Amino acid sequence: MTALRPSPPGPGEPCRILIYSHDTFGLGHLRRSRTLANAVARALGARVVVVSGSPVADRFAFAPGVSAVRIPAVTKRVDGGYASLEPGRALSETVAARAALIARTAESVRPHLVIVDKEPTGFQGEILGMLERAAAEGARLVLGLRDVLDDPVLLAPEWARKGAGEALARLYHEVWVYGVARIHRPLEGLDLDPGIADRLIYTGYLRRDLPPPSPGRAWPPLAEAPFLLVTPGGGGDGAALIDWVVAAYEADPGIPLPALIAFGPFLDVETRTAFLARIARLPGRLSAITFDSEIERLMQRAAGIVAMGGYNTFCEILSFDKRAVLVPRTEPRREQEIRARAAEALGLVRVLSEAGGRAPERMAAALRALPVQPEPSRMVVPGLLDGLDAIVARVRALVGPSGARLPDAVAEAVPEPLPEAVS
Template structure:
């Protein structure tokens, strides 16, 4: 499949640019990486560049013809404010620096399509100068990509109003892709989008994870314990370790992936507890090829992030999801919807209690859960196929206008 050509140079191969602000966690980068891989595989001549603020971007492998540019990192403080992660600059200075780097990358790379993940105006509005530049001087197609769940409707509406995100979405974006299904959840519910903007909405389905060649999994059977990036996974990891400590007969053994952001004293304490379990739980810090561990697992205990949920469905694994409820209800909404559909089981703080006994029961009952495939509906995991088709349509439409 050919994805189209730039109208001022019909012989130039397509260029795709992804903006992934990544102030915390791995979700935005991993989603952009999956999309870039699918699109460059669909058109072997296409190339993709990911702009990311993730501090661990360099620890990932990227497919051929996919590269990344690391933006200066920022981190969120406990009071909700932001600060530069490493360089000695104030947050306004580092935002301005990031904004300039983004605009320069766009001018030099000259993308056919820019796909923005989640934030219509970027981190602290850093994307606006680039969006205005593209509106004035380029034929680049602009796409806003939204995960299946963002937050409670009222909370999201207030956040988008504060960030002027509605105005930016209405003004700049040619299409809005929702990486989920309308029948499961509508992340734009409560947003005052115009009828014209809603006509540009595309429900893609979830983004299936690569089921290609995988490595040799650890000795089986085991259950996989993954808190995603790990930065907010301490409570879940503690519960799992407590379950194995309290019940010496609990099986099968567990393989724990901390994630790159679970570190410091908490990580040291967990390492000590893992060692005392004498192989009933083993742990690794960060597994960029976590697909291998998913493929070999008898089940999964995880948090409710978008990418982990896609992996559970793609590898058809029985799963217990322990969703976070702060600072957003996103994970809880996703997990509760999925449980109602019979895709996973949720360990809910209000209903079940986040206790050691509740975790022991959940792990023991895991083998008796139905597989997700028994409840998956048509189109649920078709997201990657859908978006490659949309890119093809966008670029061919532009080519037809240029030659018509």
């Protein structure tokens, strides 16, 4: 691993941070990267650029000082492989275009710190060249990991194939785990360089705040009174959860609270249309929206949450202290199931497993009990939501000259133009 010291910001110069988010599926990586970027920009006056492969990156608001560069999107196929989102374009061509745009962005930003989300080498190795150049110029490199990656038995061969462990040992100065060890240790069971343990920092989960409301924002009518929020995240793999909830309301007219279903932007149109037809037959008990870039506001307002248990949703459940029923997916990764079971063991949520069958009565019973479950805050887990404060402290330590505080007043700084930037 490089031993170069970073070139610290000069007097009055903003710290420059590049965050890479590969975003091949869903909203999780983009939303986590956005949370980090906004927090660091607000706390330290840093200039932060998020490089994202999400096709909906421009539908989210960022804090002053944060901008996004959207790279060509790829999509995950049913068989687990990947393809370019642009029809007729070879995946290799898309990866080459992504790598070139990432490199140009890094050359423009000249980051003091690079934070990579989840993938040490990027999608199909696309960031390796950029990381090596940034490190040679003195940038600090950090790998940020959600609390759970996958079952080590499945993760180990994947990391070996990608050269992830070698890249982690050779290039990265620190590894931040956005969670607590009591819930999961994501690198345990992997054959990694022993020195990586000394660079590993558990930050705690990333506390979420309510975003500023959009002008003229109105609540869905069903949300004007107590309701349950059903959210499968991006929605690309959430049809089974939605179907189970709708079936429960169809079977049990006595469920005490109505439910608002947020389909997510990636639920396919045909499936969404079929759900809407069923929901229309239950007026006043079910309603639906496709997408809300301020979903935190609906979560904060809801009496309870029904979700699959992705990382961001779990952070929001904890942050807004919401009773929750999690229905985790188990394919192609066990990430959600591992997180949900560990959280249930600590008394933070209730888990409803599809392994017991998807009888409507099982979901109906969970929905009836949800409003009287204990809130997560009744269970004391030290450091549970300290993530953003810990990350701001680590940025100061890594980039500030001799650990000194970074300049605050840089909101007026005019960023250099970036390729294909959306903000």
